[in-house]
Structure formats: C-alpha cells, structure tokens
Amino acid sequence: MKVVAFERAKQGTGASRRLRNAGKAPGIIYGGTAEPQLIELDHNALWHALKKEAFHSSVLQLEVAGKTSQVVLRDVQYHPYKQQVLHVDFQRVSATEKxxxxxxxxxxxxxxxxxxxxxxxxxxxxxxxxxxxxxxxxxxxxxxxxxxxxxxxxxxxxxxxxxxxxxxxxxxxxxxxxxxxxxxxxxxxxxxxxxxxxxxxxx
CATH class of the missing domain: 2.170.120.20 (Ribosomal protein L25, C-terminal domain)
Known part of the structure; x- marks a missing residue:
C-alpha cells in the first residue's frame, strides 16, 4: 500500500492546528539510520486509509519528496469526539532486520x-x-x-x-x-x- 506525504518544516501546537484547519494531518517518520522527519498528509486520504485493516498491519511504501521508504504505522492520535486525526507516527523498517x-x-x-x-x-x-x-x-x-x-x-x-x-x-x-x-x-x-x-x- 502506497502513502504520499509532504515535508513539514514547522512544528508546535499552533503550526499543527493550522495544518488541521487546512485539511492536513501532521505526522513523523522515525527509525533506521536517518534522522526523524516531520511530514504532513492529506487528512481525508489518511482517514479513509485508516479504516482499512491492511493499513495497520502491513509494510507501507511512504513517499516523501520523491523518495520512498518502507514503513509501518506505529501510532495514531484521534480527536476525542471529532472525526479527526491529530497526529500519526510511522517507523522505518529495514529489509534485513526483523x-x-x-x-x-x-x-x-x-x-x-x-x-x-x-x-x-x-x-x-x-x-x-x-x-x-x-x-x-x-x-x-x-x-x-x-x-x-x-x-x-x-x-x-x-x-x-x-x-x-x-x-x-x-x-x-x-x-x-x-x-x-x-x-x-x-x-x-x-x-x-x-x-x-x-x-x-x-x-
């Protein structure tokens, strides 16, 4: 399953709120040998993907700025009562490491x-x-x-x-x-x- 994300420069509560108001969901990619990377995703596309069981239990192809990494979904934070994703975490995986x-x-x-x-x-x-x-x-x-x-x-x-x-x-x-x-x-x-x-x- 392929996921498209975009680089995110700003962080903090205010920046994340502006992203959500613009229909985006903030996230992060971590793990592996690379540094953690802040990302943003289209909220509607992410919301529909999260309804699929395979999105939670498969290795995903995550594309950011033309580069694709293998990742797994590690954490999702939802709004207490709105149908809204507050934050999503992905972890890089290595083909040779269990x-x-x-x-x-x-x-x-x-x-x-x-x-x-x-x-x-x-x-x-x-x-x-x-x-x-x-x-x-x-x-x-x-x-x-x-x-x-x-x-x-x-x-x-x-x-x-x-x-x-x-x-x-x-x-x-x-x-x-x-x-x-x-x-x-x-x-x-x-x-x-x-x-x-x-x-x-x-x-």
Missing amino acids: LHFKVPLHFLGENDSPAVKLEQCMVAYIVTELEVSCLPADLPEFIEVDLSKVVKGDVVKLSQIQLPKGVEAIAHGEEDPVLASVVAPKGAAADEEAAEGEEPAAE
Whole structure:
C-alpha cells in the first residue's frame, strides 16, 4: 500500500492546528539510520486509509519528496469526539532486520463447526491480535484461525494454528496462550449445573 506525504518544516501546537484547519494531518517518520522527519498528509486520504485493516498491519511504501521508504504505522492520535486525526507516527523498517508487530487474527469456519451448527454453542475470542517477529517481507496482513472442527468445551491454543513461513509468535507471560474457547449456551450450562447438584435417588 502506497502513502504520499509532504515535508513539514514547522512544528508546535499552533503550526499543527493550522495544518488541521487546512485539511492536513501532521505526522513523523522515525527509525533506521536517518534522522526523524516531520511530514504532513492529506487528512481525508489518511482517514479513509485508516479504516482499512491492511493499513495497520502491513509494510507501507511512504513517499516523501520523491523518495520512498518502507514503513509501518506505529501510532495514531484521534480527536476525542471529532472525526479527526491529530497526529500519526510511522517507523522505518529495514529489509534485513526483523520487526515486532501485532497482526490481527481472522477466525474462520465458526458457523460450520459442530459446536455452533449442532450444539448451538458460542465461540469466545480471547485474543484478537498476535504479536509476531519476522522480516518485513514476511509480515502477513492477518493470520487465519480455523474453527470449523471445534466442538463443545474445546479451546484453541496458539500451538494449534499454522503460522506463515518466516513468522514467529511472541507470547508474553504464557507459553501457549488460548486464542478462543467454545462456550455452551446459557440454558445448557444451567441445566448441567443443576444436574451436577442433584443427589442420586436412594434405592
């Protein structure tokens, strides 16, 4: 995905306010061997790009003054109640250096699973994005999690999914975190609890 930005000479609250009033969004590019660079972007184009999942989880081609750099989106500051971007941060990436990045999980096949189709269960998503380590060229836009075979009581763990080639998961605190779990319908859960609480009838 290509992004076009322009060099920004002035900084400070007043300069940023004037940019926003002119339909621009202030930003910065940092990282790598080059110095941090102040930039400005067309606000409407940026706003629409931010609605796309790939803009948040892909390596972007950022063009400034005719030069293109590979970057990833690192931070966005939004206005508390207006549909307005206050500031955006991009980080340069190197083709030969691994980066740490959060990638969204796409859960597929839930409605076709025995748990949902036959047992009317629900699937609770415990983790919706996964931090990974990989080279920029290997960075996936998303990672698929197949739920088509889950049954009541199942949990889907990190070790059960197939990561793309060259991608390693970074699990903080847990070696094999749960990504999703299958939950029985409320009525069924209550019936099971009631059944467990009943004492066997005396002969």
